[in-house]
Amino acid sequence: MKFRSVFDIIGPVMIGPSSSHTAGAARIGLVARNLFGRQPEWARIHLYGSFAETYKGHSTDVAIIGGLLGYDTFDERIKTAFSEADKVGMTYEFIPEEEEADHPNTARVVIGDSQSVMELTGISIGGGKMEVVDLNGFSLRLSGHYPxxxxxxxxxxxxxxxxxxxxxxxxxxxxxxxxxxxxxxxxxxxxxxxxxxxxxxxxxxxxxxxxxxxxxxxxx
Missing domain, CATH: 3.30.70.260 (ACT domain)
Incomplete structure (x- = not known):
């Protein structure tokens, strides 16, 4: 296995207890925010597999909201993401799903405002890394680790x-x-x-x- 850097081995600088459940989740939210191009007014987050089972204990929910607010994995504001979302008027809902996904750490993020709606499915693959595997019905592979x-x-x-x-x-x-x-x-x-x-x-x-x-x- 080849590593791009030492951070592929020891993981990213991050807030939270788990690189897979916290840092990877924050990156999913952040990439969704970047692709949407602005602060969404609302978010509906469907969680699958391990994400659905442990999202509260591992702060997956806080991390995704932090990402949707534009916070990277190392940003201390992730800890207070729920209250920060309230301040900017972004509403959110978490929906644990019972159906199995192809990957155990999967989140389907639906965000929108009065202008448009975007749907993104991301998976957290370990070490704070993630991939986008679906965007508005297009199957793809986007790592978020390159421009x-x-x-x-x-x-x-x-x-x-x-x-x-x-x-x-x-x-x-x-x-x-x-x-x-x-x-x-x-x-x-x-x-x-x-x-x-x-x-x-x-x-x-x-x-x-x-x-x-x-x-x-x-x-x-």
Whole structure:
């Protein structure tokens, strides 16, 4: 097994008793918040497997809410995330599910406001790491440990090449890439994890390409 750094072995700097149940959960919430692009007004969190059984004792619930407020794993404010959520007016509900998921530490996070609703399924894979495995019905694999672009677009020939060329022109290396679509010719999604930071000018360039409807980013 290869490790990227010593932190893959000893785990992340974090608040809470468990890297899997607390730090990983906080990262799921934080990635959901980043993809949504703003503070959600409400959250409905479905918990599966071990998350459903132990979420109160292991502070999984507090950690996810902290992530949805924009707090990283080391942020002391995670401890008071419930009261902080009350202050900003974000309501939340936890729903332990009895059905089995593919992974024992699974959370399906549904968040929204008056403008839109987003649904994300994340799994905590240990050591504070997590993966997004579903976003609004698209199956994918997004680790949250690399800067990433999520590009929603119409399913048209040449779009993947246009986005890849825009990255290459800036000497941005692609670490991982997935492409999925709902139906032929309809809505599609590119998930691109890269080795370099993503600046606003690249986002604007991608948004200006034909048939691209949304560009979101996740920072490392």
């Amino acid at each position: 990433a672009l999520l590009v929603v677009h119409d399913d048209r020939a040449g779009l993947i090449a246009s986005v890849s060329n825009a990255l290459a022109n800036r000497d941005i290396n692609i670490a991982h890439m997935e492409v999925g679509r709902k139906e032929k010719g309809e809505m599609a999604l590119m998930v691109i994890e890269v080795d370099q930071l993503i600046d606003e000018s690249l986002i604007e360039e991608l948004k200006a390409l034909p048939h691209i409807t949304q560009v979101s980013t996740v920072a490392d």
